[in-house]
Amino acid sequence: MLPFWITLAGAGLASAATKFAGVNIAGFDFGADTTGTANLASALPPLTALNGPDGGGQMAHFATNDGLNMFRLPVTWQYLINNNSTVTDTSTLDATNFGKYDMLMQSCLSTGANCILNVHNYARFNNKVIGQGGPTDAAFANLWSQLATKYANNTKVIFGVMNEPHDLPNLSTWTKTVQAAVTAIRKTGATNHMILLPGTDFSGAQTFISNGSAGNLSTVVNLDNSTTNLIFDVHKYLDSDGSGTHTDCVSNHVTDTFTPLAAFLKTAQRTAMLSETGGGNTTSCLTDLCQTLTFINANSDVFMGYAGWAAGGFDQTYALAETPIKAANGNYTDVPIVTQCIVGTRKNSTA
Numbered sequence: 587m588l589p590f591w592i593t594l595a596g597a598g599l600a601s602a603a604t605k606f607a608g609v610n611i612a613g614f615d616f617g618a619d620t621t622g623t624a625n626l627a628s629a630l631p632p633l634t635a636l637n638g639p640d641g642g643g644q645m646a647h648f649a650t651n652d653g654l655n656m657f658r659l660p661v662t663w664q665y666l667i668n669n670n671s672t673v674t675d676t677s678t679l680d681a682t683n684f685g686k687y688d689m690l691m692q693s694c695l696s697t698g699a700n701c702i703l704n705v706h707n708y709a710r711f712n713n714k715v716i717g718q719g720g721p722t723d724a725a726f727a728n729l730w731s732q733l734a735t736k737y738a739n740n741t742k743v744i745f746g747v748m749n750e751p752h753d754l755p756n757l758s759t760w761t762k763t764v765q766a767a768v769t770a771i772r773k774t775g776a777t778n779h780m781i782l783l784p785g786t787d788f789s790g791a792q793t794f795i796s797n798g799s800a801g802n803l804s805t806v807v808n809l810d811n812s813t814t815n816l817i818f819d820v821h822k823y824l825d826s827d828g829s830g831t832h833t834d835c836v837s838n839h840v841t842d843t844f845t846p847l848a849a850f851l852k853t854a855q856r857t858a859m860l861s862e863t864g865g866g867n868t869t870s871c872l873t874d875l876c877q878t879l880t881f882i883n884a885n886s887d888v889f890m891g892y893a894g895w896a897a898g899g900f901d902q903t904y905a906l907a908e909t910p911i912k913a914a915n916g917n918y919t920d921v922p923i924v925t926q927c928i929v930g931t932r933k934n935s936t937a
């Protein structure tokens with residue numbers, strides 16, 4: 587029989603909340619698709635200073651009024667180099683575009699939060715897989731070396747190596763690509779930053795163990811062969827096909843996904859970050875997502891945190907909007923999925 591406190595934690599009744607919780611602030615990734623192409627004309631910097639949506643004000647609101655402390659800031663590789671047709675082993679960051687992205691990063695950091703720099707390319711550049719017919723590992727390492735150099739002195743920046751790899755010809759080869767990025771980051775002197783390691787199946791939490799991501803990514807190491815601050819990056823949507831495109835949810839996926847994942851992480855003594863999840867403004871999603879995040883908060887020994895998808899450039903017409911609504915007086919009001927699930931499950935979770 588289990589000691590009573592394990593039973594309680596397992597049921598999500600009593601536990602500390604995860605260290606990190608927050609929301610994705612999308613916009614610099616707009617125009618990207620799952621083939622790794624990017625129409626840069628569609629990128630929408632979520633900053634009023636750049637004549638865009640008020641991502642900075644949203645983050646300040648989330649941090650001040652909701653106690654959220656982590657934001658994920660997606661951007662495409664193409665945007666960072668301002669070239670959506672060509673990348674080489676020596677492509678440099680475009681000063682203007684990186685400068686705009688850095689404005690969002692600084693706006694995030696100014697709230698006191700941790701901020702995930704997320705390259706939103708699905709393991710690809712223009713429909714070709716990195717290290718497997720597309721840009722070389724050296725090209726990807728060069729990108730990360732430049733990015734890590736910019737933030738090497740600030741461990742509040744979390745490096746999200748890649749958004750949602752999928753349909754990889756060879757997962758073992760992809761793991762070498764991830765290792766190349768990690769090595770490049772660490773060599774800049776950014777030795778203590780958290781790095782998020784992305785597996786296949788769109789970083790799907792449900793198949794993380796069964797489809798090889800867990801085993802392969804477990805081999806990725808720091809310069810000293812340790813795995814300190816190397817965190818598995820997982821995503822999970824709760825709609826019928828797990829795509830995050832429907833407003834209704836069908837499961838909290840606690841039993842088939844998060845319980846076995848937590849058990850794996852405990853045994854392996856590793857941690858994971860749920861960097862995308864969400865749901866529509868519906869009874870089914872308010873029920874399921876709150877149950878999912880209650881479980882994640884209750885297992886904060888292995889889950890570092892979570893980020894809802896998404897606010898930033900999305901308006902209220904977006905199916906999974908987590909964008910707060912701005913009143914005439916400038917105050918923000920949260921949508922129910924944020925109030926009840928992203929924020930509420932932490933308030934209900936007491937140590």
Ligand SMILES: *[C@@H]1O[C@H](CO)[C@@H](O)[C@H](O)[C@H]1NC(C)=O
Nearest residue numbers: 623624625626627628670671
């Ligand atoms: C590249 O961006 C331009 C606009 O900046 C767009 O017209 C074009 O479709 C994009 N190309 C690709 C392959 O996405």
Ligand SMILES: *[C@@H]1O[C@H](CO)[C@@H](O)[C@H](O)[C@H]1NC(C)=O
Nearest residue numbers: 667668669670671672673674
């Ligand atoms: C992209 O890079 C290629 C090769 O260097 C260059 O010919 C092209 O002009 C660049 N495109 C843009 C929009 O800078």
Ligand SMILES: *[C@@H]1O[C@H](CO)[C@@H](O)[C@H](O)[C@H]1NC(C)=O
Nearest residue numbers: 695736737738739740741742
């Ligand atoms: C990192 O360096 C930049 C520029 O040199 C500086 O503005 C910033 O305050 C530094 N951040 C930290 C956390 O030391």
Ligand SMILES: *[C@@H]1O[C@H](CO)[C@@H](O)[C@H](O)[C@H]1NC(C)=O
Nearest residue numbers: 752753754755786787793797
């Ligand atoms: C497992 O990964 C492979 C390669 O990325 C992919 O083709 C396949 O669809 C995945 N299987 C499942 C069940 O997701």
Ligand SMILES: *[C@@H]1O[C@H](CO)[C@@H](O)[C@H](O)[C@H]1NC(C)=O
Nearest residue numbers: 755756757758759760761762
């Ligand atoms: C995948 O790539 C590895 C080397 O990275 C190679 O040893 C292995 O044979 C490849 N697997 C398949 C199925 O091609």
Ligand SMILES: *[C@@H]1O[C@H](CO)[C@@H](O)[C@H](O)[C@H]1NC(C)=O
Nearest residue numbers: 757758797798799800801802
């Ligand atoms: C890597 O993934 C492949 C494909 O799913 C799998 O066959 C292999 O066992 C995995 N490697 C490790 C070390 O887990």
Ligand SMILES: *[C@@H]1O[C@H](CO)[C@@H](O)[C@H](O)[C@H]1NC(C)=O
Nearest residue numbers: 805806807808809810811812
């Ligand atoms: C890391 O492990 C590799 C392979 O086992 C070994 O060659 C290398 O010397 C190790 N590096 C350090 C710093 O321990």
Ligand SMILES: *[C@@H]1O[C@H](CO)[C@@H](O)[C@H](O)[C@H]1NC(C)=O
Nearest residue numbers: 650651913914915916917918
């Ligand atoms: C606006 O928000 C601030 C800070 O939360 C609060 O003190 C103030 O009462 C709010 N104003 C209105 C009109 O709701």
Ligand SMILES: *[C@@H]1O[C@H](CO)[C@@H](O)[C@H](O)[C@H]1NC(C)=O
Nearest residue numbers: 867868902907911920921922
């Ligand atoms: C969410 O749904 C409820 C119930 O249908 C509705 O009253 C409310 O206006 C919706 N809120 C948003 C922000 O869409």
